Amino acid sequence: MNPSISLLKKTLLSALSEAGKILRSGFQRPMRISYKGPTNIVTEVDHAAEQKILRIIKSQFPDHGFLMEEAGALTTPSPYRWVIDPLDGTVNFAHGVPIACVSIGLEYQGKMLMGGVLDPFKNELYFAVRGKGAFLNNQAIHVSKQQRLISSLVVTGFPYDKKDKAGFYLSVVEKFLDKVQGIRRLGSAALDMCYVACGRFDGYWEFRIQPWDISAGWLLAEEAGGKVTDFQGKSYSLQRTAQTLCSNGLIHKEMLKVIKQAL
Numbered sequence: 001m002n003p004s005i006s007l008l009k010k011t012l013l014s015a016l017s018e019a020g021k022i023l024r025s026g027f028q029r030p031m032r033i034s035y036k037g038p039t040n041i042v043t044e045v046d047h048a049a050e051q052k053i054l055r056i057i058k059s060q061f062p063d064h065g066f067l068m069e070e071a072g073a074l075t076t077p078s079p080y081r082w083v084i085d086p087l088d089g090t091v092n093f094a095h096g097v098p099i100a101c102v103s104i105g106l107e108y109q110g111k112m113l114m115g116g117v118l119d120p121f122k123n124e125l126y127f128a129v130r131g132k133g134a135f136l137n138n139q140a141i142h143v144s145k146q147q148r149l150i151s152s153l154v155v156t157g158f159p160y161d162k163k164d165k166a167g168f169y170l171s172v173v174e175k176f177l178d179k180v181q182g183i184r185r186l187g188s189a190a191l192d193m194c195y196v197a198c199g200r201f202d203g204y205w206e207f208r209i210q211p212w213d214i215s216a217g218w219l220l221a222e223e224a225g226g227k228v229t230d231f232q233g234k235s236y237s238l239q240r241t242a243q244t245l246c247s248n249g250l251i252h253k254e255m256l257k258v259i260k261q262a263l
Helices: 005-026 044-060 090-094 162-177 189-197 211-223 252-262
Strands: 033-035 041-043 065-068 072-074 080-088 101-108 111-119 124-129 134-136 139-141 153-156 182-184 203-207 227-229 243-247
Touching (some): 005 044, 005 111, 005 124, 041 044, 041 090, 044 065, 044 080, 044 101, 080 090, 080 211, 111 211, 124 189, 124 211, 153 189, 162 252, 189 203, 189 211, 189 243, 203 252, 211 227, 211 243, 243 252
Parallel strands (some): 065 080, 153 182, 153 203
Antiparallel strands (some): 033 041, 065 072, 101 111, 134 139, 227 243
């Protein structure tokens, strides 16, 4: 028997809340930091928040599968899989910049069913269930109505292979510079997509992000009326996150045109 949507939601929100408390309590305090790469760091707060999320979800759904940033994949026969980023924006967090969040997405039979993103520093909770719309602190949200790229505020991020491909990634930014009103770089892919969902940004692109970064944000953006594709305009998938383009839908073709000029 499949669990009810209400129990899944309650569990997801509980996991977000408890992980958010760990982020707040660990912020701007001495912390152990290790390196997964030259600029790819992980803190003890990442690990603590992830373990808390895992315990909460497994206490209700011990047979469900998981894909987690730090612990990796826990594969089971269940049609449900939780996709977890316990601290998106780790570099910001480690430097005392309060732009970070907890992101939890839930797949059912390979499709995003539910997603939540908690920004514990702004007390903003984003939540969506497929087919039910997107919400910020229980208020319905929608993407912007901006129809022209030149009047749009867009956001991007840079992958961890930026040292080897800095020129290429900057060339894409350069293509956008004179075609938009402004470009931002927050350092949290999950929040980037949430900000598109609630109309703060009109569009977002990024290369080579991971499924846990955007599983919840992807659903939120689509449920808020936005569009998410790869850089060819094809359907998006957590199995293919090398190219991510998210917009209000109205400027999507223009953004695709700019990106294709740089590829």
